[in-house]
Amino acid sequence: MRNAQQWLLAILFIVLGGMLFGVAGLALAGIITGWFSNSRKRGFSMAGLVAAVFWGVVGVAKVLSGQSQPLLSLTASLLKFTGLQAWLLILGSALLAFLAGGLGGWLGGSLRQVKN
Amino acid sequence: MNKTLKILLPAILLAGYLFVIHRPLAGLPPAAKFFDPLRGFLQPAAGFSSTPSHEMANAALKGSVKILLDRRGVPHVFAERAEDLPFAVGYLHARERLFQMELIVRSVKGRLAEVVGEAALPSDRFFLQNGFRDAAERAMQVADRAHPAYLALEKYTAGVNSFIAQLTPADYPLEFKLLNFAPSRWELHNSSYLLKYMARQLAWHSSELAFDRLRRAFAPKVLQELFPVEETCPAPIYPGLFREVPMAFRSPAPLWGNVIRQNIWQQNPPARGGDYARLESYFDDRNAADSPLLGSNNWAVGAAKSASGFSILASDPHLSHNLPNYWYEVDLHAPGVDVYGMTLPASPDVILGFNNDMAWGPTNCGWDVLDYYKIDLDSTGQWANIEGQKEQLQISAEEIPVKGKAPEEIKIRWSRIGPVVNRDNVDYAMRWTGHISGGEWRVFYDVNRAKNFSDFSSALKNYGTPAQNFVYIDRQGNVGMYSAGLMPIKTAALALGHSDANDPAQAWPGSPRADQMITDIWPEGFVPFEKLPHAFNPPEGFVESANQKPTPDHYPIFYNWNFEAPYRGMRINELLSADHKISLDDMKAAQLDVHSVVARLLTPVILEAFASSNGASSTITAALDSLRAWNFNFRAQLVAPAIYHTFYEMFKEGIWAKHFQAADGKTFMYPPRRVLLALVAEQPQSKWFDDPKTPPVENLQNRVREIFATSVSSLRDQYGKDMSAWQYGRYHQLQAAHPLRLPNWGFGPAPRDGEDFTLNVAGGKDVTHGPSQRLVVEMGNPIRAFIVNFGGQSGHPGSPHYQDQLDEWLAGKYFEVRFAARPEDLPKEEIEETITLKP
Numbered sequence: 001m002r003n004a005q006q007w008l009l010a011i012l013f014i015v016l017g018g019m020l021f022g023v024a025g026l027a028l029a030g031i032i033t034g035w036f037s038n039s040r041k042r043g044f045s046m047a048g049l050v051a052a053v054f055w056g057v058v059g060v061a062k063v064l065s066g067q068s069q070p071l072l073s074l075t076a077s078l079l080k081f082t083g084l085q086a087w088l089l090i091l092g093s094a095l096l097a098f099l100a101g102g103l104g105g106w107l108g109g110s111l112r113q114v115k116n
Numbered sequence: 117m118n119k120t121l122k123i124l125l126p127a128i129l130l131a132g133y134l135f136v137i138h139r140p141l142a143g144l145p146p147a148a149k150f151f152d153p154l155r156g157f158l159q160p161a162a163g164f165s166s167t168p169s170h171e172m173a174n175a176a177l178k179g180s181v182k183i184l185l186d187r188r189g190v191p192h193v194f195a196e197r198a199e200d201l202p203f204a205v206g207y208l209h210a211r212e213r214l215f216q217m218e219l220i221v222r223s224v225k226g227r228l229a230e231v232v233g234e235a236a237l238p239s240d241r242f243f244l245q246n247g248f249r250d251a252a253e254r255a256m257q258v259a260d261r262a263h264p265a266y267l268a269l270e271k272y273t274a275g276v277n278s279f280i281a282q283l284t285p286a287d288y289p290l291e292f293k294l295l296n297f298a299p300s301r302w303e304l305h306n307s308s309y310l311l312k313y314m315a316r317q318l319a320w321h322s323s324e325l326a327f328d329r330l331r332r333a334f335a336p337k338v339l340q341e342l343f344p345v346e347e348t349c350p351a352p353i354y355p356g357l358f359r360e361v362p363m364a365f366r367s368p369a370p371l372w373g374n375v376i377r378q379n380i381w382q383q384n385p386p387a388r389g390g391d392y393a394r395l396e397s398y399f400d401d402r403n404a405a406d407s408p409l410l411g412s413n414n415w416a417v418g419a420a421k422s423a424s425g426f427s428i429l430a431s432d433p434h435l436s437h438n439l440p441n442y443w444y445e446v447d448l449h450a451p452g453v454d455v456y457g458m459t460l461p462a463s464p465d466v467i468l469g470f471n472n473d474m475a476w477g478p479t480n481c482g483w484d485v486l487d488y489y490k491i492d493l494d495s496t497g498q499w500a501n502i503e504g505q506k507e508q509l510q511i512s513a514e515e516i517p518v519k520g521k522a523p524e525e526i527k528i529r530w531s532r533i534g535p536v537v538n539r540d541n542v543d544y545a546m547r548w549t550g551h552i553s554g555g556e557w558r559v560f561y562d563v564n565r566a567k568n569f570s571d572f573s574s575a576l577k578n579y580g581t582p583a584q585n586f587v588y589i590d591r592q593g594n595v596g597m598y599s600a601g602l603m604p605i606k607t608a609a610l611a612l613g614h615s616d617a618n619d620p621a622q623a624w625p626g627s628p629r630a631d632q633m634i635t636d637i638w639p640e641g642f643v644p645f646e647k648l649p650h651a652f653n654p655p656e657g658f659v660e661s662a663n664q665k666p667t668p669d670h671y672p673i674f675y676n677w678n679f680e681a682p683y684r685g686m687r688i689n690e691l692l693s694a695d696h697k698i699s700l701d702d703m704k705a706a707q708l709d710v711h712s713v714v715a716r717l718l719t720p721v722i723l724e725a726f727a728s729s730n731g732a733s734s735t736i737t738a739a740l741d742s743l744r745a746w747n748f749n750f751r752a753q754l755v756a757p758a759i760y761h762t763f764y765e766m767f768k769e770g771i772w773a774k775h776f777q778a779a780d781g782k783t784f785m786y787p788p789r790r791v792l793l794a795l796v797a798e799q800p801q802s803k804w805f806d807d808p809k810t811p812p813v814e815n816l817q818n819r820v821r822e823i824f825a826t827s828v829s830s831l832r833d834q835y836g837k838d839m840s841a842w843q844y845g846r847y848h849q850l851q852a853a854h855p856l857r858l859p860n861w862g863f864g865p866a867p868r869d870g871e872d873f874t875l876n877v878a879g880g881k882d883v884t885h886g887p888s889q890r891l892v893v894e895m896g897n898p899i900r901a902f903i904v905n906f907g908g909q910s911g912h913p914g915s916p917h918y919q920d921q922l923d924e925w926l927a928g929k930y931f932e933v934r935f936a937a938r939p940e941d942l943p944k945e946e947i948e949e950t951i952t953l954k955p
Contacts, residue, residue: 022152023134023137023152024148058153063158067164071159074858078859090153093156103130104130110125113122114122
């Protein structure tokens with residue numbers, strides 16, 4: 001139950017943080033998530049994973065909804081990505097989020113551990 | 117791990133990571149912003165609307181405005197009050213073309229490098245030092261602020277800014293995100309920048325320095341033969357001009373005497389010499405005579421010549437092919453105003469189109485309105501010696517901001533003649549009508565509201581640069597043409613020769629400073645508007661223009677030596693002079709016509725050259741057979757146009773390269789194409805067909821045989837032995853680029869019909885310019901109009917309307933125009949989106 005609560009809180013904070021403040025918001029939400037997780041490793045993985053999934057899902061949803069599909073293709077063409085390679089951009093976006101959330105989670109977990 | 121390190125390590129890593137991903141790196145936008153799926157590259161610009169109906173309020177509006185966007189993204193705008201129409205147009209332009217507008221403004225202001233980087237520095241220097249920005253701003257400083265067109269510009273500005281104000285960075289078009297900058301607030305004089313930008317496209321042309329090199333290397337007799345200053349145009353725009361213009365016009369004052377039919381080659385070269393550098397680099401000398409001036413077609417038939425009994429107009433301006441295109445189509449309605457047609461983003465009025473009473477469309481005049489003068493600057497660069505008198509230049513030092521680099525300092529110098537520029541240690545002052553004209557901002561406001569030819573021509577009085585041939589029709593079945601703009605009165609020497617300000621022989625009377633909106637920079641001033649070439653209901657029953665020489669022989673003013681070759685004009689004459697009356701479909705077919713009168717002249721010459729030959733290779737024989745069966749239509753899927761076109765390009769080069777190669781390896785300007793074709797038709801034994809580097813004396817026939825064989829070999833080498841693979845469209849292909857030249861953001865290559873001389877123009881191998889839109893209008897009751905834009909309405913790559921008209925444009929199809937007086941008149945199923953603007 002405690003685990004589930006932590007995950008729910010992580011999702012809540014990271015979604016809010018990302019929606020309101022972008023990558024910086026993910027990092028901030030990661031710190032909070034890490035703090036509640038009470039572990040730097042758990043904070044890193046939990047916050048990183050949630051942030052990555054959040055951005056990945058948003059990216060995929062936007063592309064599949066139609067309007068962003070040509071934007072993905074145009075941007076991919078700048079990197080000479082073709083076909084399915086274009087999705088690497090979404091993956092890259094998720095990776096960016098993973099590191100922001102994860103590093104935030106690590107810091108938050110460390111802060112809590114030091115406090116304790 | 118100690119406690120401090122436990123916190124410091126992730127803190128430093130996180131801070132460092134956030135710092136790095138929020139910084140632009142190597143010209144790329146910050147990763148944190150760009151890859152944010154909610155705000156970055158995946159977030160469509162605000163112009164990509166997904167809501168079928170929305171509203172916006174703005175205090176600048178006096179009444180409500182309803183905008184219905186149809187399936188092509190064309191806005192049908194219905195305003196309660198006419199003064200709100202420009203607001204709506206500004207709003208729509210910003211919504212669809214914000215980046216395009218920003219680029220145009222930054223180009224003229226010399227602020228491209230600020231967002232693009234040092235690659236744009238040459239462009240910024242060019243626009244600033246050649247006076248474009250200053251001229252645009254002066255035009256608005258002296259504008260009549262009480263004129264309703266000025267008020268319209270204010271409303272337009274408010275409309276653009278109302279759209280920009282509602283944007284968050286997430287809503288910016290993708291290009292802004294890529295370049296990592298925000299749209300600038302719109303200023304009223306930005307519309308004036310656009311006008312100067314277009315003037316640069318259409319009226320910034322000079323052959324003087326190329327002429328100067330020729331004059332030093334060739335005898336006057338040679339130049340007289342190959343670069344004829346005065347010649348008869350077989351199809352001038354105004355064949356009957358002297359039936360209409362009083363004789364008094366021909367020589368109103370002794371001062372005009374020296375411009376009548378002068379031959380510049382008999383004049384002395386400028387007293388002060390120097391190896392004049394070319395001031396422009398966009399074409400080299402060899403093509404200067406046929407430089408890629410952007411041309412156009414327009415024509416119209418009056419009621420008597422029309423199958424329906426109503427006058428009909430066709431207009432297809434030729435511009436460089438860009439995505440987005442220049443034009444944005446609108447349908448505007450308000451009390452007292454009903455107008456349909458093409459606008460240019462950055463300007464509120466319809467530039468070509470129709471209203472309830474009349475229709476109009478422009479082609480480029482091609483007058484020579486840019487002259488260079490050599491002047492002497494002192495060592496400080498602050499004083500110029502002009503006409504033996506020292507004159508202090510107006511100098512401003514400016515910094516051009518450069519993205520990622522220190523700003524560059526430049527100096528902008530103005531003399532009383534115009535901007536001062538320096539190339540290869542030679543100083544020039546230039547005179548260009550674009551620097552002194554300034555009334556264009558009000559012209560189309562008045563044109564949009566004109567009801568007859570008198571209103572129409574009155575509106576054109578304020579038109580300066582780029583000079584245009586405006587075709588006209590109305591509901592009464594009338595037809596007309598007016599060539600409007602500033603036409604300097606000058607000698608051929610001034611027009612063609614590079615003039616030396618310190619040479620008494622070429623001195624000019626003192627003129628006021630260029631910054632005072634003067635009209636007498638050219639010593640003799642300008643041709644009065646009423647005396648400019650024009651026609652109304654000519655006896656032919658139709659009017660046409662295709663950038664050819666406007667006037668017949670005996671016109672008293674020298675205004676250029678080298679107009680567009682007359683062949684497109686001849687073809688229009690041919691089609692409109694047909695016995696039958698002309699219908700709307702005939703007009704469309706003529707716009708799409710790919711029949712070349714030049715190929716019709718030259719192909720028999722090729723066949724004749726081989727008529728008595730034996731032993732021609734089977735490939736050559738097959739190529740000749742292909743030409744023999746050809747109807748001179750340039751279709752992409754045909755082989756004959758490829759054979760002819762490859763020959764023609766090699767023929768042109770093959771004949772002139774031998775004679776116009778300078779000792780230093782540079783190539784002189786070649787004679788115009790019309791001269792070569794005249795030699796082919798009339799002087800097959802001309803010495804110019806001889807190759808001076810070979811002992812035998814060749815004539816036309818010899819050279820045609822030799823060059824044709826070479827061109828056929830070239831095609832065989834390139835496309836193989838199977839001649840069916842030599843289709844014209846294999847290499848003659850349309851290319852349209854996005855302004856940032858990003859790969860895959862443009863269009864093409866795609867096989868393209870047409871050539872230089874066909875009405876459906878498509879010059880070169882890589883076809884990068886041509887009809888920017890096609891419009892055909894019949895002023896009946898109701899008005900019937902058909903239109904197709906190159907590209908689409910939207911400037912946002914990826915938008916459904918970015919290039920949704922290209923397939924139809926390529927296929928020669930049109931869309932029937934919905935010119936609806938009321939919103940209820942529009943079929944509901946055709947409306948995709950509704951915007952309501954409220955006070």
